[in-house]
Amino acid sequence: MHLLKLSDPREEDVERLLDWVRARGEVRKRVDMPGECAIVFECDPGFEDPPPPPFPAGRVEILEVGTPYVLAARAAREARSRVPIRGELVVGGSEFVVMAGPCAVESKERVVRIAVAVRRLGARVLRGGAFKPRTSPYSFQGLKMEGLRRLGHAGRKSGLPVVSEVLAPEMVEAVASRVDVLQVGMRNGLNYPLLEAIGRHPARPPVLLKRGIGCGLDEFLCAADYILAGGNPNVMLCLRGNTGFSKYSRATLDLADIPLLRRMTHLPIIVDPSHAAGRRDIIPSMAAAALVAGADGLLVEVHDRPEEALVDGPQALTLEAFGGLMRRLRALAPAMDREVAGEDLEGPSRGAFADLGLEAPPLRPSRFRTA
Numbered sequence: 001m002h003l004l005k006l007s008d009p010r011e012e013d014v015e016r017l018l019d020w021v022r023a024r025g026e027v028r029k030r031v032d033m034p035g036e037c038a039i040v041f042e043c044d045p046g047f048e049d050p051p052p053p054p055f056p057a058g059r060v061e062i063l064e065v066g067t068p069y070v071l072a073a074r075a076a077r078e079a080r081s082r083v084p085i086r087g088e089l090v091v092g093g094s095e096f097v098v099m100a101g102p103c104a105v106e107s108k109e110r111v112v113r114i115a116v117a118v119r120r121l122g123a124r125v126l127r128g129g130a131f132k133p134r135t136s137p138y139s140f141q142g143l144k145m146e147g148l149r150r151l152g153h154a155g156r157k158s159g160l161p162v163v164s165e166v167l168a169p170e171m172v173e174a175v176a177s178r179v180d181v182l183q184v185g186m187r188n189g190l191n192y193p194l195l196e197a198i199g200r201h202p203a204r205p206p207v208l209l210k211r212g213i214g215c216g217l218d219e220f221l222c223a224a225d226y227i228l229a230g231g232n233p234n235v236m237l238c239l240r241g242n243t244g245f246s247k248y249s250r251a252t253l254d255l256a257d258i259p260l261l262r263r264m265t266h267l268p269i270i271v272d273p274s275h276a277a278g279r280r281d282i283i284p285s286m287a288a289a290a291l292v293a294g295a296d297g298l299l300v301e302v303h304d305r306p307e308e309a310l311v312d313g314p315q316a317l318t319l320e321a322f323g324g325l326m327r328r329l330r331a332l333a334p335a336m337d338r339e340v341a342g343e344d345l346e347g348p349s350r351g352a353f354a355d356l357g358l359e360a361p362p363l364r365p366s367r368f369r370t371a
């Protein structure tokens with residue numbers, strides 16, 4: 001497959017290039033992005049003769065891409081992609097961005113309490129499931145639209161952008177108008193109509209695309225291309241562990257795939273150690289390993305009272321454990337040329353707990369235990 005990129009496109013330029021491509025092969029997709037038009041096409045070798053119509057230097061670039069994914073391919077962009085969230089935060093830059101919150105949105109007070117605490121401890125995005133895809137149809141399915149309202153309220157109270165899952169193409173508009181980042185879950189990682197619906201959303205919302213069940217890296221990047229090909233360049237990949245044979249963890253965290261993906265794609269990589277581990281005790285180790293392996297951020301489940309959590313309590317970090325993890329990440333980050341937001345548990349961040357009527361964590365330095 002080939003990729004032709006035209007920067008600062010004018011319609012007449014695009015038409016001339018499409019004609020040039022059609023004379024040599026087959027246009028597979030025209031992708032209109034802000035400031036750039038991309039044409040994915042198939043053709044025989046030697047197609048460059050004669051060369052494309054003259055354009056001011058540097059505006060047209062043609063690449064041959066030897067993979068089934070094209071727009072996500074590392075070669076498709078000179079620099080790594082940066083995904084802006086609400087104009088105030090960038091994923092894929094020097095900041096290691098932590099997204100944290102409960103698995104499912106629960107009471108209004110609880111989600112606000114968790115949001116305010118995680119923000120003070122360094123989270124930059126609030127997570128919370130409103131539409132929960134559950135294994136059993138009889139399990140709690142989330143608070144749905146009311147959950148999105150509560151999540152939005154907690155986002156405004158804490159000042160954090162919010163991420164929540166969208167389950168079906170017909171829900172994209174309703175969810176996209178209420179969240180800052182759309183999450184595609186593992187069960188939907190290969191749901192092409194959903195990915196296409198997100199790709200063609202005119203607002204080009206940031207997307208956190210989880211790796212689908214049993215999905216290889218080529219398939220994962222092709223899934224990303226389904227969104228990118230609609231003209232939405234704001235895709236973040238999320239590794240959340242692959243189902244394996246471990247008796248002791250929910251899945252096996254795909255840590256080796258972080259450096260592999262960095263070679264294969266320019267898209268930012270987020271790691272979700274919570275769903276990979278399924279148990280809170282090994283999450284700090286996995287999270288630290290993700291930072292060191294080159295991830296751009298984390299998605300992590302946090303709850304003020306995990307024993308009361310409606311979903312995924314065993315893998316929810318307590319606020320204290322989350323504070324300890326953030327502190328450890330801040331200590332590791334400079335070695336990786338990264339920054340991590342938030343306050344250490346000593347000093348002012350104790351207020352994060354006191355103001356909320358929660359017991360403050362002890363002041364001793366949090367010890368980082370490997371599992």
Ligand code: PEP
Pocket residue numbers: 103129133165184185186187210240275
């Ligand atoms: C989630 O993050 O809420 C979730 C359901 O995760 P996954 O799709 O990775 O199972």
Ligand code: MN
Pocket residue numbers: 103104275301311312
């Ligand atoms: Mn969960």
